[in-house]
Amino acid sequence: MSAALLELEDVEARYGPVHVLHGISLAVEEGSIVTVLGPNGAGKTTTLRAISGTVRRAGNIRFGGRSLQRVGPDGAARLGIAHVPEGRGTFSELTVSENLRLGAYTRRGSIQPELERVFSYFPWLSERRRQQAGTLSGGEQQMLALARAFVLRPRLLLLDEPSLGLAPVLVAELFRIIRELNEEEGLTVLVVEQNAHLALQAADAGYVLEAGHVVLSGSSADLMADDSVRRSYLGY
Amino acid sequence: MVTAATSRLEGLRGRAIDPGATTVVLLLLGVAVFLLVGCLQSKNFAQYTIQGIALGSVYGSLALALVLVYRATHVINFAQGELAMFTTYIAYELMLHGFSYWAAFAATLAIAFVLGTVLQVTIIRPVQHRSVIATVIVTVGLFVLIDGVVNWIWGGDLKSMKSPFGNGFFVVGGVAIQHLYVGMVIVVFASAVLVWALFRFTKLGLGMRAAALRPAAASLVGVRVDSMLAIGWGLAAVLGGVAGLMAEPSQFLLTPTFMQPILVYAFAAAVLGGLESPAGALIGGLLIGVMLTLLVGYEPHIGPITITSELQLPFSFVVLLLILLVKPSGLFGRREVRRV
Numbered sequence: 345m346s347a348a349l350l351e352l353e354d355v356e357a358r359y360g361p362v363h364v365l366h367g368i369s370l371a372v373e374e375g376s377i378v379t380v381l382g383p384n385g386a387g388k389t390t391t392l393r394a395i396s397g398t399v400r401r402a403g404n405i406r407f408g409g410r411s412l413q414r415v416g417p418d419g420a421a422r423l424g425i426a427h428v429p430e431g432r433g434t435f436s437e438l439t440v441s442e443n444l445r446l447g448a449y450t451r452r453g454s455i456q457p458e459l460e461r462v463f464s465y466f467p468w469l470s471e472r473r474r475q476q477a478g479t480l481s482g483g484e485q486q487m488l489a490l491a492r493a494f495v496l497r498p499r500l501l502l503l504d505e506p507s508l509g510l511a512p513v514l515v516a517e518l519f520r521i522i523r524e525l526n527e528e529e530g531l532t533v534l535v536v537e538q539n540a541h542l543a544l545q546a547a548d549a550g551y552v553l554e555a556g557h558v559v560l561s562g563s564s565a566d567l568m569a570d571d572s573v574r575r576s577y578l579g580y
Numbered sequence: 581m582v583t584a585a586t587s588r589l590e591g592l593r594g595r596a597i598d599p600g601a602t603t604v605v606l607l608l609l610g611v612a613v614f615l616l617v618g619c620l621q622s623k624n625f626a627q628y629t630i631q632g633i634a635l636g637s638v639y640g641s642l643a644l645a646l647v648l649v650y651r652a653t654h655v656i657n658f659a660q661g662e663l664a665m666f667t668t669y670i671a672y673e674l675m676l677h678g679f680s681y682w683a684a685f686a687a688t689l690a691i692a693f694v695l696g697t698v699l700q701v702t703i704i705r706p707v708q709h710r711s712v713i714a715t716v717i718v719t720v721g722l723f724v725l726i727d728g729v730v731n732w733i734w735g736g737d738l739k740s741m742k743s744p745f746g747n748g749f750f751v752v753g754g755v756a757i758q759h760l761y762v763g764m765v766i767v768v769f770a771s772a773v774l775v776w777a778l779f780r781f782t783k784l785g786l787g788m789r790a791a792a793l794r795p796a797a798a799s800l801v802g803v804r805v806d807s808m809l810a811i812g813w814g815l816a817a818v819l820g821g822v823a824g825l826m827a828e829p830s831q832f833l834l835t836p837t838f839m840q841p842i843l844v845y846a847f848a849a850a851v852l853g854g855l856e857s858p859a860g861a862l863i864g865g866l867l868i869g870v871m872l873t874l875l876v877g878y879e880p881h882i883g884p885i886t887i888t889s890e891l892q893l894p895f896s897f898v899v900l901l902l903i904l905l906v907k908p909s910g911l912f913g914r915r916e917v918r919r920v
Contacts, residue, residue, distance in 0.1 A: 396800060398796065398799075398800070416799065417796075417799040417800050418799045418800075418802050418803060418804050418805070420800075421799075421800060421801055421802030422802050426800075426801075427800045429796075429797065429800060433794070433796075433797035433800055433801075434797075435790055435793055435794055435797065435798075437793050438786075438789065438790070438793070442786060442789075445783070445786055446786060446787075446790050446798070446801045446803070447801055449783070449786075449787060449790075449801050449802045449803055450801070450802035492801070496801070496802075
């Protein structure tokens with residue numbers, strides 16, 4: 345098996361004096377969807393932040409064989425890591441089209457082909473490109489965030505709680521699109537999700553975080569069959 | 581499907597309309613009608629109004645510089661006026677060395693840009709993340725520093741530059757309009773339009789707006805936030821430079837303190853405009869300029885009291901105070917539309 349696209353080895357992170365990650369290790373294979381599960385405060389969001397460099401971290405993070413140790417968030421974006429943060433990171437004061445152009449900020453030349461491609465997944469965005477992003481509904485904003493990350497043509501997409509505050513029908517739609525992007529374009533995704541059922545269905549593999557440690561990992565099928573995962577996260 | 585699910589929100593599409601916007605538009609229309617009627621009634625009134633518009637555009641230009649910095653870093657740059665004064669001295673020096681007015685003008689604005697950028701990187705950036713108050717204190721320090729340096733290099737005596745627009749005037753309906761006033765308005769508005777176009781139509785401008793609105797989210801899409809803020813300071817210094825260069829030939833002779841009253845008027849203009857609104861800063865500048873000029877020029881006698889130019893500064897403070905008390909968000913204060 346070739347080296348994974350993203351590898352975390354013994355990564356620690358803290359906010360001021362508060363240690364959040366106590367040496368976690370995980371790997372994301374190119375072309376796969378990997379999910380991170382765990383209770384609130386386990387360090388799921390911080391894991392994504394450590395990867396994109398929005399929190400101080402120690403330990404080894406390698407992306408495509410390259411160390412991310414000294415790479416900040418804008419550098420991570422330039423390397424092809426698109427991080428959709430919790431709360432979506434939408435520029436609500438800007439228009440839909442400006443949000444999409446920002447997604448492709450690190451790309452040179454015309455982004456028209458990227459926009460066409462994104463509009464083929466999200467046809468309604470095309471009609472609303474002049475609308476202020478803040479006037480979109482929560483679900484629409486989440487789709488916009490995904491579209492914005494996607495115009496970058498990222499090598500790795502980091503998604504933080506994409507289902508938060510969305511109606512079930514939209515959550516299903518969202519995961520369908522993520523799955524489609526993965527199957528048709530080979531997009532690699534690392535997704536943090538409360539809805540373990542949906543996440544494990546979409547993902548190839550998963551990690552369970554508790555109090556800053558990886559307590560369990562494996563293929564989605566294995567995790568779904570695991571008794572503790574079933575009790576704690578799947579609810580049956 | 582998304583399209584089906586979201587079509588229920590069809591009724592909520594489009595930009596939300598700010599209920600206060602209509603009031604503001606009516607108010608401004610009222611002012612415009614008042615000024616127009618005044619100008620038609622009295623040549624004297626028209627004369628002062630025109631002068632007020634020209635001076636107001638200068639205040640607006642400096643106010644715009646304050647707004648750019650405020651939007652980017654949420655601090656008021658108290659040294660903005662002194663920075664403009666410094667760059668005006670540079671233009672003066674260049675002309676002494678044989679530069680033509682417009683060559684000196686262009687070179688000065690380029691120097692202003694570099695100066696603004698370098699100042700942000702060297703003295704603002706290190707304190708910016710600590711606290712707003714620390715940053716403000718640094719700008720006050722910068723004010724004193726520039727003042728000292730200029731006095732040391734050029735001394736405190738009056739200097740003057742030749743007017744870039746000559747001493748001619750147009751006569752329109754019996755009212756003399758100096759070329760200078762027309763020139764000032766054109767130069768200020770042309771620079772404002774250029775800056776607006778930069779923000780509105782270029783990728784750099786988009787990155788700057790993103791960095792100012794949401795620094796964290798902007799860096800996640802690859803925007804170099806620190807560079808954007810530095811460029812923002814550079815652009816503010818350019819607009820301040822325009823204000824200094826246009827103020828000098830009109831009314832204010834070149835001294836180390838000549839931008840200080842203008843800074844106060846620019847504060848009033850920026851606050852009147854809403855502090856976050858570039859268009860508001862320009863309109864605020866025009867309003868303040870016309871108000872102050874008419875106040876001391878047109879009908880300076882209220883009963884036994886004669887209003888002289890000494891009262892312009894206190895008056896602009898009263899305006900500032902009234903806005904802060906009555907409508908702190910100003911005429912065009914940003915009301916964010918956000919639905920989660």
